[in-house]
Amino acid sequence: MTAPGVRGFVLEALPGDEQNLLSAALATLAEAFTVIAEPAAPGAGPRRRIWLDTFDWRLYRAGLVLVFEQARRGGRLLLSQADGTPQAEQAVTSWPRRPPLDLPEGPVRDRIIVLTRPRALLPVVRAVSTASVTRLLNADGKTVARLVADRITVTAPSQPAASHAATSQTATTAELAPRLAVTEVRGYPGQARRASALLAGVPGVAPASQGTFMAALTALGRHPADYNSGVAAEITAAMPAPVAVARLLLRLLDTVESNVDGVLRDIDTEFLHDLRVAVRRTRSAVKLLGAVLPDELAKHYQAEFKWLGDVTTPVRDLDVHLLGFDAMAAQLEAASPADLEPLRAFLARRRAREIRRLAAALRGPRFRAIADDWRKALLEIRDTGSARRRPPAAVTLALSTTGRAFRRVATQGGAIIPASPPESLHDLRKRAKELRYLLEFFAPLHDPVAYRKVVGDLKQLQDCLGDFQDSEVQRGEISSLAEAMLAERAAPAVTLLAMGEIAAKLARSQAQAREEFAVRFARFAGPAGQERVRVLLEGPS
Amino acid sequence: MKIFATYNIKGGVGKTTAAVNLAYLSAADGHRTLLWDLDPQGAASFLFRIKPRVKGGGKALIRGTKALDDAIKGTDFDDLDLIPADFTYRNMDLLLGGPAKGNTAKKPTRRIAQLLRPLAAEYDHVFLDCPPSISLVSENVMHAADVLVVPLIPTTLSVRTLDQLTEFVAGFDGHRPQILAFFSMADRRKKLHQETIKDLQAERVNVAATPIPSLSLIERMSVERAPVTAFAPRSVAARAYRDLWAELGKKT
CATH class of the missing domain: 2.40.320.10 (Hypothetical Protein Pfu-838710-001)
Known part of the structure; x- marks a missing residue:
C-alpha cells in the first residue's frame, strides 16, 4: 500500500x-x-x-x-x-x-x-x-x-x-x-x-x-483571491480628487459587473448581496463626492443607480427571509416550526417570480447602458484628469467630506431622545452608513490605527441601528406577506399564528435595540469618540 | 474489522498459502487488509518478498514497547499490508505470558486481540497466519479471531483434529470464533481423498464446499514469491481460492 x-x-x-x-x-x-x-490497472482511465x-x-x-x-x-x-x-x-x-x-x-x-x-x-x-x-x-x-x-x-x-x-x-x-x-x-x-x-x-x-x-x-493566468467585495481602490493623497473618485467608482463598477453573471445564474445569494452593496456605495460616493465630477454626469447616474438598487430589492428581501428562515422557525415557542412551512413555500414561489424580473432588468438595455457609458465616462476622467483647472487633492476631499459626515451623524444622533419617532433612527442609520463608506473609500489615506478605532465604534453603532430598523422592516414585511398569502388563499391559520409570534419577537428585539442606542451613540460621538475622529482627520496633536 | 486466522495443529497443510491468497483476494476486492505472519519460519513474509524481521523482535511488539502500527510493511499490492515474521516469534509463548505495557486484559490468552484493537479504524480485514501447534500463541489467535479458517488434508485423522478444535473452542467463555474448514491439497486421483471430502461435506455444516486441489502451481508460489491468485489469476488454483473466498464471504 x-x-x-x-x-x-x-x-x-x-x-x-x-x-x-x-x-x-x-x-x-x-x-x-x-x-x-507498473502496468496500468485494467479499466484505469x-x-x-x-x-x-x-x-x-x-x-x-x-x-x-x-x-x-x-x-x-x-x-x-x-x-x-x-x-x-x-x-x-x-x-x-x-x-x-x-x-x-x-x-x-x-x-x-x-x-x-x-x-x-x-x-x-x-x-x-x-x-x-x-x-x-x-x-x-x-x-x-x-x-x-x-x-x-x-x-x-x-x-x-x-x-x-x-x-x-x-x-x-x-x-x-x-x-x-x-x-x-x-x-x-x-x-x-x-x-x-x-x-x-x-x-x-x-x-x-x-x-x-x-x-x-x-x-x-x-x-491559466488566474490569480487566486482575484475577487473581493472591498473598495480598496488605488488612490493616493496627492492625486487630483476627480481622478481618485473616478478610480473608486470604477472599482465599484467592477464589483457590480463581476457579480452580474452569478446573479443571472442564481448561483448563490451573495452575488446579489455584493452587487447591491457596490450599488449603494456608488450612490453614496456620487452623492457625497459627486461635486468633483461633471454636474450632469453625477445627476444622471444618481438616478440610474437608484433604479438599479430598486430592481434588486425584492429578491434580496426574500433572500433575507429565506436565509434566516430556519433560525426564525427555531425561535418559535407557542407555534411549531412546521407551521411556518407554507410561508417558506410562498417565499420561494415569490422569489422565483422576482428573480425572473431581476434577470430581465440586468439583461436589458438600461443596465447595459449604465455599465458601458458610466465606465467610459469614468475612464476618461481617470485618464485625462478633470475639466476643472485646479482640482483639490484627494486628501483634501477626503478630510472635508469625512469631517462633514461625522458632524452630521453627531448632530442628528444627539437630537434623538427616547420620545423621537423611529424615522429619526432610520435617518441616522443612513448618515452613519455614509460616514462608514467615506471612511472605507479613503482608507488608504488614513492612519491605520486611528482608522480602526473610529470604524470599530461606528460599526457597533451601525449594528444597533441596523437591528432596530431591520426588526421594524421585517415586522412590516411579515404583515404584508400575511396579507398577500391570505389574498392568494395560501395561508393556513396555524401559519398566520406562527407569523404573529415572529412579529412579536421582532418587536421585542427592536425595543431592545432602542434601549441600547443611547450607550452606543455616546461611545461613538461622546468626547472620547470625537477625539478619536479628530486624531483620524488631523493627526495626533 | 474482521479477523480471520488460518490454523491447524499440523504443519504443511496449506495454512500459509491459504492466508496469503485469501488476504490478496480480500485486498483485490477493495478491503483494506493486513496479514500478520506469526510463524517464525516467515513463509508468508518470504512470499511477499518482505524480510522476516521486526525491529526489537517479537518482544517489543508483544510487550507493547513498539506499536504494531510501526512494524507494518506495505506489500506490492494495493490495500494489502503485512506485519513480518521474526525469528524471535519462536519464543512468543513466553512473551505472551510475560509483562506488557498497557496490558489491561490481564489474561495472557487475550494479548494478541488487545494488540490488534487499535488497528480497527485502519483495516477491514486482518489475517493471522499461525504457526502449527497448540500453544499460548494459537490460543491467543483463537480468542482474537472472528473466523478460524482450518485447512484439512482429506484423511480420517485430520477429521479428528477438526472435532478436537471445535470442542476446544466450544469451551471458551464469551467470544467464540466461527470455524470454517476446507479441504486442502486434495488429490482427485486418490479415492480416499474423494470419499472423505464427499462424506464430510455432507455431514458437517462448517466444511466448505470448495476444496483446494494439490497443484504444482501452488508450490510455484515460493519461486514466483507472489500469491498464485496474483501471478496466475486464470489458473485452476486461483479459481479455487476465489471460490473459497466467496464461500467465506457468504458463510461467515
Missing part, C-alpha cells in the same frame, strides 16, 4: 524533450533500484480532478485546498492545507451539474461549512492527468517506492468572471510541465528518501515549488 507522495518534482524540459528527461531520471534511479514499469472554491476564494484565503477526485461513479472530496497536509476526506456519490449550495453530509462539509456558507462551491480548475507509474525494487525484488510521472492538462471552467479586466486574458486550457512524485511504500521511508535524493541530482528535475492547483492557476 502506498502513502501519498510528498516529494514532488517538475520536469523543466523544453517542449518535446520531456521523454528524454524522464529517461535520464529513470537511468539515475536504476543505479540504486531495479526499475520496472485518466485521472480527473476538479478544484473547488467559493467565488470570493474563502477556502484559499483560509489556507485550504479542496479537490474532487472523480471516480467511475461518484468520487471523493479531499480537503488539505495549502502545503498538502490532509485535513478531511469524504466520499460523494455524484457531482451535480449545477454548483451545489451545500455539500452532502460528511467530514469535509463539517470542516468547511462555517467558512463557505452561504456561498456555493464553484469549479475553479479542472484537470485531466495521465500517470505512468514506475516501481522501484530492492534486491529481493520487493517494491520499496514508486515514481509517478504525471502529464496534466488543466482547464478553467466557464464561470462568473472574477474581474471585468481579467476576462480577456484568461487562457481556457493549458498543459502543465510534467510532474514527478516519489511515493512511499509503507514501512520503507528510507528508500523513498533515497530515490528523492537521487532525482534531485538530475539536471532539469527541479523540486516542485507549488502544488498542482497553484501551478494550474498560474498556467
